[in-house]
Amino acid sequence: MDGAAKDAAAMPSAGLSRRAALPILAVAALLALLAALRFGSVNISAGDLLAASLDMVSGRDGGSLAATLLGLRLPRAGTAMAVGGLLALSGGLLQSLLRNPLADPYVLGVSGGASCAAMLAIAAGAGAAAIALSAAGGALLALSLLFALAHRALFARDVLLDPGKDSAILLTGVMIASLSAAVLSLVLSLAPDGRLRTMVFWLLGDLGGATSPVLAALALATWLVLGLVAQRDAAALNLMLGGDLQAYTQGVPTTQVRRRLIIVTAIATGMAVALAGAVGFVGFVAPHLVRRAVGADPRRMLPAASLLGAVLVLVADTVGRCVAAPLQLPVGALMALIGVPVFIWQLQRP
Amino acid sequence: MSTPLISCRGLEIRAGERCLVRALDFDVAPGERWAVIGPNGAGKTSLLLVLAGARPAQDGTVQLSGRPLAQWSVPDLAGLRAMVADRWIDPFATRVLDTVLAARYRLNLGAARPAAADRAQSVARDCLGVMDCLHLADRDVRHLSRGERQRVALAAALAQETALVLLDEPISHQDPRHQTQVLQALQARAACTYVGALHDINAAARFATHALLLHGDGRWVAGRAGEVLTRETLSHLFETSISEFISGPHRVFLSQD
Numbered sequence: 001m002d003g004a005a006k007d008a009a010a011m012p013s014a015g016l017s018r019r020a021a022l023p024i025l026a027v028a029a030l031l032a033l034l035a036a037l038r039f040g041s042v043n044i045s046a047g048d049l050l051a052a053s054l055d056m057v058s059g060r061d062g063g064s065l066a067a068t069l070l071g072l073r074l075p076r077a078g079t080a081m082a083v084g085g086l087l088a089l090s091g092g093l094l095q096s097l098l099r100n101p102l103a104d105p106y107v108l109g110v111s112g113g114a115s116c117a118a119m120l121a122i123a124a125g126a127g128a129a130a131i132a133l134s135a136a137g138g139a140l141l142a143l144s145l146l147f148a149l150a151h152r153a154l155f156a157r158d159v160l161l162d163p164g165k166d167s168a169i170l171l172t173g174v175m176i177a178s179l180s181a182a183v184l185s186l187v188l189s190l191a192p193d194g195r196l197r198t199m200v201f202w203l204l205g206d207l208g209g210a211t212s213p214v215l216a217a218l219a220l221a222t223w224l225v226l227g228l229v230a231q232r233d234a235a236a237l238n239l240m241l242g243g244d245l246q247a248y249t250q251g252v253p254t255t256q257v258r259r260r261l262i263i264v265t266a267i268a269t270g271m272a273v274a275l276a277g278a279v280g281f282v283g284f285v286a287p288h289l290v291r292r293a294v295g296a297d298p299r300r301m302l303p304a305a306s307l308l309g310a311v312l313v314l315v316a317d318t319v320g321r322c323v324a325a326p327l328q329l330p331v332g333a334l335m336a337l338i339g340v341p342v343f344i345w346q347l348q349r350p
Numbered sequence: 351m352s353t354p355l356i357s358c359r360g361l362e363i364r365a366g367e368r369c370l371v372r373a374l375d376f377d378v379a380p381g382e383r384w385a386v387i388g389p390n391g392a393g394k395t396s397l398l399l400v401l402a403g404a405r406p407a408q409d410g411t412v413q414l415s416g417r418p419l420a421q422w423s424v425p426d427l428a429g430l431r432a433m434v435a436d437r438w439i440d441p442f443a444t445r446v447l448d449t450v451l452a453a454r455y456r457l458n459l460g461a462a463r464p465a466a467a468d469r470a471q472s473v474a475r476d477c478l479g480v481m482d483c484l485h486l487a488d489r490d491v492r493h494l495s496r497g498e499r500q501r502v503a504l505a506a507a508l509a510q511e512t513a514l515v516l517l518d519e520p521i522s523h524q525d526p527r528h529q530t531q532v533l534q535a536l537q538a539r540a541a542c543t544y545v546g547a548l549h550d551i552n553a554a555a556r557f558a559t560h561a562l563l564l565h566g567d568g569r570w571v572a573g574r575a576g577e578v579l580t581r582e583t584l585s586h587l588f589e590t591s592i593s594e595f596i597s598g599p600h601r602v603f604l605s606q607d
Contacts, residue, residue: 099441239455243439249402250510251428251456296442297452 088309091283112180113142205332392566517546
């Protein structure tokens with residue numbers, strides 16, 4: 001029997017890596033934050049960074065170059081982390097809710113709806129705030145459409161009896177995403193030439209506009225609150241991985257839990273897309289990567305995936321600012337360039 | 351007489367246009383073991399789902415421990431009955447021991463941490479041992495054979511520590527040795543009450559104290575196993591000629607066609 005040996009290798013280890021994952025990710029997040037603040041088109045030395053940080057904390061205006069850069073880079077880094085964390089949280093929730101490792105906020109067409117609305121706003125020459133607002137509105141619209149179309153599959157009582165209903169939700173989402181893609185290409189082909197560049201950057205996912213400390217703080221707070229709300233239902237979600245019938249007979253009010261978590265996902269995705277455009281991939285890949293280390297139990301997987309998503313987007317954005325400085329590369333493209341090889345390497349490992 | 355654990359009155363279950371069960375009255379007293387028997391598609395699983403509260407009946411009432419099903423909260427219900435389904439959904443790699451521990455969700459709500467965790471571990475291992483799968487504890491559920499996976503599901507239901515366990519074809523994937531072993535292990539828990547759909551008439555005859563025969567067209571017969579499980583009733587139920595032999599302490603039924 002080599003079954004036991006094979007499982008011992010393939011199974012997430014029970015002890016060390018489960019416990020070590022969160023501290024390791026927290027340290028990684030701190031290091032990524034320091035790197036994001038130090039490096040860019042102009043690098044700040046560690047000493048200057050420390051002095052500028054102390055000035056900022058004590059409320060003095062240092063007036064130095066370091067202080068100015070810190071004031072620019074800190075909101076951007078905070079937004080990057082919140083966007084990554086929110087998208088990874090959505091991805092982890094959707095993969096668990098749909099019991100499908102292919103699910104991701106983008107598969108359900110939520111980002112498609114947000115992108116359509118944002119593109120229309122850009123084409124109409126709207127400002128940054130209006131673009132963000134219409135993105136959020138678009139996300140909400142796409143989600144309402146999904147709710148309306150997949151209502152039976154999402155909330156009907158006989159979901160308990162038919163696991164095949166899960167794919168009905170996924171299929172509806174894919175259809176909404178395809179519809180958004182069609183509308184997007186129409187908007188792009190009809191848009192005035194002068195605005196095309198902004199639109200393409202937005203579609204690729206871009207943190208260039210994330211300069212507001214208030215928005216960054218709001219995003220981080222949203223991430224924290226949604227993370228805690230999801231954590232409350234994580235044990236129930238763990239049972240729902242085994243099917244609604246099993247979870248229900250084990251004491252989980254499945255319909256309520258599903259409804260709460262779908263709303264959490266909607267807010268998280270809408271917020272992330274409104275702030276940074278269509279940053280793909282992170283919601284899909286972060287849950288996959290952490291599942292290898294901590295297992296599929298959402299109680300451990302969701303916080304770990306959330307932290308990893310924050311680190312991934314922050315690192316991708318920092319690299320995007322540095323490699324071709326003073327040019328800034330869109331974070332979404334960098335995300336996939338770094339993430340895809342890492343993901344494939346993970347899949348190839350025995 | 352004590353309150354029946356399950357009490358059905360005038361129960362009607364339909365699947366689309368077909369009426370599977372009509373005006374079903376039956377009571378299950380604590381400690382009884384009921385076998386639900388009938389041809390394919392006769393509504394055995396549907397009846398179990400109705401009793402579990404997971405599917406609405408078209409008519410009639412179900413009371414569990416003297417309280418109408420609708421008045422039970424989902425967590426309270428999970429403290430009263432467990433259910434072993436006949437299919438399992440395992441989308442991600444999960445340790446066998448973790449699936450059994452997870453079944454104690456309700457018991458872990460608000461429980462004092464270290465003591466509850468220790469007890470959960472020992473109960474989970476006991477239940478795995480009873481179902482002859484303690485050696486699988488650290489394996490990935492997705493790599494088990496169907497028979498092994500079924501015994502893990504049975505262990506999880508026992509770990510839920512409920513008075514009533516609903517079983518949907520609990521030995522459908524078991525080899526002959528494990529068929530006997532599983533049913534004996536269930537039987538050995540004298541405090542437990544079982545309602546189980548069983549296809550194997552002979553296993554049912556050994557395991558059950560009572561039987562409910564479902565014809566699939568609304569007709570049903572309920573009563574003590576010794577009275578209900580006879581050559582005549584079974585031949586009538588399965589519309590095939592079934593004969594009965596005596597082998598030691600057991601009755602053995604054989605299909606003749």
